[in-house]
Amino acid sequence: MPRALPSEPRPRRHRVAPIDDSSSHEGEVMSDFDGILDVSTSGNVTDQSKAYATEKVTRLISRIRDPVLQAQIRLTAEPNPARDRPAIAEATLDVNGSPVRAQVAGGDMDEAVDLLEERLRRRIARHEQRLHHEGRARHWTGQADRSEWRHGDLPTQRPEWYERPPEERELVRQKTFALEAMTVDEAAFDLDMLDHDFYLFTEITTGADSLLSYDRDHGLELRQPEGTRGDPLDGTAASVRQELPAPTLSTAEALERLDAGGEKFVFFVDSDSRRGTVAYHRYDGHYGLISAG
Numbered sequence: 001m002p003r004a005l006p007s008e009p010r011p012r013r014h015r016v017a018p019i020d021d022s023s024s025h026e027g028e029v030m031s032d033f034d035g036i037l038d039v040s041t042s043g044n045v046t047d048q049s050k051a052y053a054t055e056k057v058t059r060l061i062s063r064i065r066d067p068v069l070q071a072q073i074r075l076t077a078e079p080n081p082a083r084d085r086p087a088i089a090e091a092t093l094d095v096n097g098s099p100v101r102a103q104v105a106g107g108d109m110d111e112a113v114d115l116l117e118e119r120l121r122r123r124i125a126r127h128e129q130r131l132h133h134e135g136r137a138r139h140w141t142g143q144a145d146r147s148e149w150r151h152g153d154l155p156t157q158r159p160e161w162y163e164r165p166p167e168e169r170e171l172v173r174q175k176t177f178a179l180e181a182m183t184v185d186e187a188a189f190d191l192d193m194l195d196h197d198f199y200l201f202t203e204i205t206t207g208a209d210s211l212l213s214y215d216r217d218h219g220l221e222l223r224q225p226e227g228t229r230g231d232p233l234d235g236t237a238a239s240v241r242q243e244l245p246a247p248t249l250s251t252a253e254a255l256e257r258l259d260a261g262g263e264k265f266v267f268f269v270d271s272d273s274r275r276g277t278v279a280y281h282r283y284d285g286h287y288g289l290i291s292a293g
Contacts, residue, residue, distance in 0.1 A: 037054070037058070037071045038073070041075045041077075042074070042075070043077030043078060043079060044077045046109070049075060052110060053116070057091055057120070060120055061093065064095060066131070071093050074090040076089075080162070087108050088103070089103070100123050101195045101196075103195055104119055126192070126193070127193060161264075161285070162285040168285070171288075176292070177290065179292050179293075181203075184232055188240070191214075191220075198278060200278055200290055202292075206228050206231075209224075209269075210232065213267075215241070219241060220241070221242070222243065223242075223244075225245060225248075251277075270291060275292040276291075277290065
């Protein structure tokens with residue numbers, strides 16, 4: 001998914017007092033994160049869990065080379081007792097203007113926070129590798145080293161989808177973004193950093209609204225509108241399969257196709273705006289819509 005970054009961010013350094021490596025919930029993490037770190041909750045989340053998540057994330061942030069401009073943590077306790085993993089933990093870091101995000105689910109909140117720390121640690125390492133390691137590709141190729149975690153290795157950590165009956169589903173969220181022009185390799189890296197299922201962007205070679213996503217085997221696939229000219233995969237380091245052109249649909253038609261096909265999302269060209277748009281199933285079972293603007 002595309003993201004909105006702050007305009008002209010001013011680097012702000014951070015300092016966190018040393019923390020021992022124990023995972024105890026006791027004790028207060030001393031930091032100067034006032035105005036940078038925001039922790040929000042939904043559902044029955046205890047103060048102890050909030051403190052535990054704050055400790056884990058601030059410890060990670062203290063080891064990042066680049067300035068962290070903002071950090072957001074969200075902890076959600078789903079009320080549905082039928083879910084195996086009702087605790088959801090999310091974190092988004094603005095690392096000197098670049099987003100690094102992770103989202104996981106666990107059987108309880110402490111487990112979710114531990115999983116969040118591990119996934120966020122991997123993403124931070126990959127982000128720093130891209131920026132600072134010399135002699136290696138600066139863009140994610142879609143292939144992990146044997147020692148690296150890659151998107152999809154641990155699918156059971158992802159939040160569960162709520163199978164809401166079709167007659168109860170509503171379009172509850174719509175967003176429009178000015179898309180960033182980038183290569184497919186750059187989009188692949190951002191897709192991985194943001195921990196999303198798809199990423200909407202302007203492919204720089206063709207100038208077309210494009211969608212990069214993971215297939216069921218965790219490979220990368222690219223979708224573009226019909227009639228797009230040029231080869232977006234020329235010179236691409238990532239292994240990407242180009243899918244059939246995106247259809248031109250109305251929003252209502254796209255939602256019908258979303259339900260009929262059983263897919264998580266549908267990429268289409270909006271019949272009114274003529275721009276790339278994604279209709280998708282939210283984790284709560286309702287619909288969301290993201291449009292290029």
